[in-house]
Amino acid sequence: MKKFRKLSFIMLLSMVFILSACGTSQVDGGKSGGEEKKTLKVVTDAAYAPFEYMDKGEIVGFDVDFIEAVAKEAGYELEIVNVGWDPVFVEVKDKIADVGISAITINDDRKQTYDFSVPYFLSTNKILVPEGSDIKSAADLKGKVVAVQNGTTGQEAVEALLGKNNKDIKKFENNNLAIMELNSGGADAVVADNTVVEEYAKNNPNDKLVVVEDANAFESEYYGLMFAKESPLKAEFDAAINKVFENGTYAKIYKEWFGSEPDVENLKA
Numbered sequence: 001m002k003k004f005r006k007l008s009f010i011m012l013l014s015m016v017f018i019l020s021a022c023g024t025s026q027v028d029g030g031k032s033g034g035e036e037k038k039t040l041k042v043v044t045d046a047a048y049a050p051f052e053y054m055d056k057g058e059i060v061g062f063d064v065d066f067i068e069a070v071a072k073e074a075g076y077e078l079e080i081v082n083v084g085w086d087p088v089f090v091e092v093k094d095k096i097a098d099v100g101i102s103a104i105t106i107n108d109d110r111k112q113t114y115d116f117s118v119p120y121f122l123s124t125n126k127i128l129v130p131e132g133s134d135i136k137s138a139a140d141l142k143g144k145v146v147a148v149q150n151g152t153t154g155q156e157a158v159e160a161l162l163g164k165n166n167k168d169i170k171k172f173e174n175n176n177l178a179i180m181e182l183n184s185g186g187a188d189a190v191v192a193d194n195t196v197v198e199e200y201a202k203n204n205p206n207d208k209l210v211v212v213e214d215a216n217a218f219e220s221e222y223y224g225l226m227f228a229k230e231s232p233l234k235a236e237f238d239a240a241i242n243k244v245f246e247n248g249t250y251a252k253i254y255k256e257w258f259g260s261e262p263d264v265e266n267l268k269a
């Protein structure tokens with residue numbers, strides 16, 4: 001009898017072991033400590049400093065630190081892959097990747113195809129020009145050659161100003177190429193997200209570029225994490241984002257990258 005009990009105890013133990021091993025492959029990840037975590041594939045276009053860029057072969061940036069903190073909160077490991085801007089949208093739509101993060105503006109057009117997390121960053125387009133340029137506002141872009149990253153809200157904003165098929169709008173696969181075009185004299189201006197052009201002008205003083213803002217011409221935009229429609233991850237990540245807003249992790253990461261305090265209340269509104 002004693003022997004039988006011992007045997008059933010061992011059997012019970014191994015059942016528990018097998019069950020818990022199966023548990024790790026559940027889609028919901030589960031955050032109870034010690035369990036092996038599910039790895040999500042995250043795609044990005046790492047040519048958009050300071051949000052995502054390559055540094056000594058590594059993808060770094062505010063977005064990287066932010067999504068790592070959020071994923072930790074939600075109980076996931078991440079594999080972040082630099083696929084380029086257009087493939088971010090393809091891979092998320094086709095569910096080749098689980099999440100897109102790339103300073104992606106949440107807008108109605110994209111919402112038809114994707115689900116977005118709650119907003120995590122406030123942005124607006126601004127104009128990058130050489131020092132001494134006569135471009136002082138968005139209206140001054142008329143008649144000028146403007147470089148943009150293809151498929152961005154910057155492209156849309158410039159098309160709204162200059163007309164959709166205007167050949168003075170030069171479109172590039174990534175924003176660094178657009179800035180290179182400006183530096184080489186092939187364009188008079190670049191229109192892109194304010195933080196990106198501001199950081200670029202500040203960190204590359206030899207290029208002698210300045211940033212022009214025009215709050216009347218360019219709308220406020222919010223970045224979100226991008227998921228396939230109906231992805232169960234949205235709810236989990238929204239909860240985790242709100243957690244990192246509330247527990248100070250977001251403010252800590254923000255301060256590390258931007259040196260100032262974020263306006264979290266504005267994001268939550």
Ligand code: ARG
Pocket residue numbers: 044045046047048052085102103104105106123149151152153154174175193
């Ligand atoms: N926020 C803009 C948009 O969503 C530009 C983002 C570009 N991001 C990037 N990693 N290249 O259209």
